[in-house]
Amino acid sequence: MTELKGALIGCGFFAVNQMHGWNDAAGVRIVAICDRDPARLQIVGDTFGIERRYSSAEALFADGGFDFVDIATTVASHRPLVEMAAASGVATICQKPFAPTMEDAVAMVAACDRAGVAFMIHENFRWQSPIRAAKAAIESGAIGEVFWGRVSFRSAYDVFSGQPYLATGKRFIIEDLGIHALDIARFLFGDATAVTARTRRVNPAIAGEDVATMMLDHEAGITSIVDCSYATRLPVEPFPETLLEVDGSKGTLRLSQSYRLSVHSPDGTEVSDVQPRLLPWASKPWHNIQESVGLIQRHWVECLRERREPDTSGRDNLQTFALVEASYLSAAENRTVPLSEFL
Ligand code: NAD
Ligand code: 89Y
Numbered sequence: 001m002t003e004l005k006g007a008l009i010g011c012g013f014f015a016v017n018q019m020h021g022w023n024d025a026a027g028v029r030i031v032a033i034c035d036r037d038p039a040r041l042q043i044v045g046d047t048f049g050i051e052r053r054y055s056s057a058e059a060l061f062a063d064g065g066f067d068f069v070d071i072a073t074t075v076a077s078h079r080p081l082v083e084m085a086a087a088s089g090v091a092t093i094c095q096k097p098f099a100p101t102m103e104d105a106v107a108m109v110a111a112c113d114r115a116g117v118a119f120m121i122h123e124n125f126r127w128q129s130p131i132r133a134a135k136a137a138i139e140s141g142a143i144g145e146v147f148w149g150r151v152s153f154r155s156a157y158d159v160f161s162g163q164p165y166l167a168t169g170k171r172f173i174i175e176d177l178g179i180h181a182l183d184i185a186r187f188l189f190g191d192a193t194a195v196t197a198r199t200r201r202v203n204p205a206i207a208g209e210d211v212a213t214m215m216l217d218h219e220a221g222i223t224s225i226v227d228c229s230y231a232t233r234l235p236v237e238p239f240p241e242t243l244l245e246v247d248g249s250k251g252t253l254r255l256s257q258s259y260r261l262s263v264h265s266p267d268g269t270e271v272s273d274v275q276p277r278l279l280p281w282a283s284k285p286w287h288n289i290q291e292s293v294g295l296i297q298r299h300w301v302e303c304l305r306e307r308r309e310p311d312t313s314g315r316d317n318l319q320t321f322a323l324v325e326a327s328y329l330s331a332a333e334n335r336t337v338p339l340s341e342f343l
Contacts (some may be wrong), residue, residue: 004028004301005066009057009081010073011044013093013162013227018072018122019048020281021294028301030070034060057081061088068118068304071095074165075175079104080087086115093300095122097175098314098321102342105321109314120300120310121317125180125242126187127292127299133243133274134255135188142265144250149189149224150243151181154232157285160206174199174327179227182323183312184242185216185224191319192224193215195250197327202231214327239285259288293307318343 006017006022022030031054035041035240038095045053054060061084068091071081075097085092092112098121099105112119112281127133159176160167164185166176174182174197187194194217201210214226237259244255251265259275282290296312310316322342330337 001027001305002067002292004304005031006068006070007032007034007060008044008070008072009034009067010071010077010095011037011040012074013070016047016209017043017286017290017293018070018297019044020279020290021297022046022070023281024279024294025301028297031059031066032063036099048051057084061085061090064088064090068093068300069342071123073121075100079108082119084106084113086117086119089115089117090120091304093120093122096317097179097324098317102318102321102325105314105318109318112314113307118304118310119314120294120296121312121314123180123183123312123317123320124296126312127295128182128242128288129276129291129295130255130259130261130274130288131184131187131244132141133261133272134246134253137261137263138188138246138248142251142263142267143246143248144188144265145206146220146222146246146248148247149185149222150245151185151188151224151226152243153177153181153228153241153303154234154243155230155239156233156238156323157230159230159238162264166208167206169208171328172206173210173228173230174212174214174324175208175220177228177230178212178214178327179221179320179324181242182214182216182230182327183317183320184244185218186228186320186323188244188246189216189218189222189224190220192218192323192339193322194336194338195326195330199328202229208332209331211322212327212331214323214330216323237285240289281283303323315321 034054197214200211211229246253276288326337
């Protein structure tokens with residue numbers, strides 16, 4: 001098996017997890033890194049022993065010598081970097097949120113299609129092992145046909161100290177975190193046709209909304225509620241757990257705090273501990289997210305080798321991003337927004 005070579009652009013807060021993930025992955029090596037901030041470039045380069053270091057993406061692509069690029073920058077640079085990768089014929093992973101606008105996201109997918117390069121959005125929450133365990137339980141048929149669901153993320157964790165830019169954007173929780181919960185809703189209940197949303201800002205020190213409630217109509221006739229908050233002070237802080245409630249024709253599933261999965265069916269109630277693994281380089285409470293980084297990277301490598309479309313390909317993730325756009329529009333105009341307005 002030939003080794004796959006990758007390059008990583010953006011050596012910031014989250015990229016460190018991605019570098020650890022690549023270190024663990026079999027048959028893959030990051031051969032070059034890029035960041036316009038020299039201090040960050042040096043820290044990641046020294047920590048992971050990467051010799052080839054670039055302060056500009058143009059110079060990185062001009063030198064080449066890698067099979068794929070992993071873009072771990074913030075949203076403003078996603079479209080230019082993905083288009084640069086496509087123009088260089090390099091397979092591309094891009095962090096969420098996909099893009100600043102739907103128009104940008106569609107253009108990014110088109111650029112990769114035209115160039116014939118694989119394109120995946122790093123939408124890792126559906127790769128969290130507790131979420132996979134819930135999905136497997138639903139697919140086992142134990143709770144029968146699903147008719148209602150809730151995907152919930154409520155916390156007061158200080159995300160602004162590690163990611164200060166989250167406090168300054170006009171958009172906050174739907175674009176940053178709700179995007180993951182909306183994707184989980186699609187993963188569990190199928191694509192949506194319309195969304196009705198309400199938003200609120202509780203924390204006066206930030207620019208965007210920190211509370212959002214969305215109601216989704218799914219193609220399969222399921223109704224789901226996706227709710228998220230960074231203004232919810234609980235006795236035990238649940239960050240970064242996504243909790244689930246799923247009702248079916250024969251029973252119910254609950255993924256509750258502390259990674260407790262309960263499946264109630266005509267055969268009885270089974271409760272299991274679905275704690276994610278604490279990888280050697282990981283730290284609580286982030287270990288859930290950190291484990292999922294390695295899992296989505298492994299999926300990318302398999303898809304690249306087998307020339308398969310990744311589950312969260314750019315094409316697929318347009319559906320998730322449309323839910324983000326439609327949620328903001330719904331909240332602004334106080335109406336139900338059909339996704340056909342964006343897709
Ligand atoms: P960050 O600001 O800490 O790091 C981004 C880095 O990219 C910075 O060092 C910056 O200098 C560099 N950069 C920006 N534009 C560049 C360009 N054009 N060329 C070269 N370098 C450039 O941000 P972060 O918190 O690490 O977030 C990065 C992305 O990861 C965001 O899109 C964020 O939403 C996402 N994120 C995802 C998860 C997840 O679980 N999937 C978790 C946290 C953050
Ligand atoms: O940026 C966000 C993400 O993707 O997961 C959690 C986070 O770091 C803060 O909301």
